[in-house]
Amino acid sequence: MDRIPILKLGRALLVTVQVDMHDRLAMALEEDLSEKIVATNARGVLIDISGLEIVDSFMGRMLDNIAAVSRLLDADTVVVGMRPAVAITLVELGLSLTGVKTALNVDRGMALIGTGFGAHDGADDDGVGSEDTDGRVEG
Amino acid sequence: MAVLKDDTLPIRTSEDVVRVRKEVRVQAIAAGFGIVDQTKIITAASELARNTLDYGGGGTARLELVQNGARKGLRLTFEDKGPGIPDLQLALTDGYTTGGGLGLGLSGAKRLSNEFDIHSVVGEGTRITIARWK
Ligand SMILES: Nc1ncnc2c1ncn2[C@@H]1O[C@H](COP(=O)(O)OP(=O)(O)O)[C@@H](O)[C@H]1O
Numbered sequence: 001m002d003r004i005p006i007l008k009l010g011r012a013l014l015v016t017v018q019v020d021m022h023d024r025l026a027m028a029l030e031e032d033l034s035e036k037i038v039a040t041n042a043r044g045v046l047i048d049i050s051g052l053e054i055v056d057s058f059m060g061r062m063l064d065n066i067a068a069v070s071r072l073l074d075a076d077t078v079v080v081g082m083r084p085a086v087a088i089t090l091v092e093l094g095l096s097l098t099g100v101k102t103a104l105n106v107d108r109g110m111a112l113i114g115t116g117f118g119a120h121d122g123a124d125d126d127g128v129g130s131e132d133t134d135g136r137v138e139g
Numbered sequence: 140m141a142v143l144k145d146d147t148l149p150i151r152t153s154e155d156v157v158r159v160r161k162e163v164r165v166q167a168i169a170a171g172f173g174i175v176d177q178t179k180i181i182t183a184a185s186e187l188a189r190n191t192l193d194y195g196g197g198g199t200a201r202l203e204l205v206q207n208g209a210r211k212g213l214r215l216t217f218e219d220k221g222p223g224i225p226d227l228q229l230a231l232t233d234g235y236t237t238g239g240g241l242g243l244g245l246s247g248a249k250r251l252s253n254e255f256d257i258h259s260v261v262g263e264g265t266r267i268t269i270a271r272w273k
């Protein structure tokens with residue numbers, strides 16, 4: 001069965017949702033993510049939905065669930081890259097995703113999680129380019 | 140009103156719901172919808188197709204590309220032979236769900252459409268038609 005890849009990015013996990021997910025794939029993602037948060041000690045989860053042309057209430061609930069489970073496991077969830085048309089549609093649908101943080105792109109999402117890069121945590125920084133070191137401090 | 144295209148797709152699995160979304164997108168583009176209108180009608184279709192699957196026990200989605208004078212539009216009909224909806228007003232209330240959902244599918248699909256018609260008979264099934272015009 002297909003799985004959505006989960007990448008480690010500093011002390012966060014990055015999930016890029018590109019395909020039009022069907023239900024089973026979405027459920028599997030929820031499970032995989034919660035296991036991986038614990039296994040990697042991640043402090044945040046970034047879910048990149050810039051590739052999604054719609055978010056319906058099923059997907060919205062999934063994002064809310066992931067955020068709720070992550071919170072219990074001491075990790076923040078940030079949904080990044082929501083398309084403007086998706087945001088407009090979500091509001092009209094009545095789904096405001098109050099439980100999740102959002103950011104315009106992955107860099108800003110990382111800043112929101114406050115993981116920072118480099119300095120204190122070099123060993124965990126696989127996959128992060130050195131060009132990403134400027135201007136990303138928490139607070 | 141002329142019907143330019145008329146397709147009926149089965150809804151039996153969650154993969155079928157994905158297929159309905161894709162086909163609605165193709166038709167929305169054919170109708171000349173901009174990105175926001177496309178997104179709204181695809182999202183509404185996704186909600187209703189999922190209800191057809193989850194509550195109606197499966198059924199069909201009929202996609203019609205229609206033209207009224209100079210205006211093109213999309214008319215979508217979701218039909219099942221499931222248990223029907225006993226209280227339509229309640230089902231259309233934001234947050235009401237019998238299936239552990241968010242209860243926004245019916246009410247949201249209605250808001251996302253220009254026309255919304257629901258016909259449901261307990262023990263016989265449910266038919267919902269929505270339309271959105273360019
Ligand atoms: N096709 C259908 N057949 C029977 N019942 C339905 C159908 N569609 C919706 N319903 C009922 O209406 C309720 C509200 O639907 P909806 O607004 O989509 O919310 P949700 O899917 O989150 O429950 C459902 O919980 C269900 O009880």
Ligand SMILES: [Mg+2]
Nearest residue numbers: 186190240244
């Ligand atoms: Mg629903």
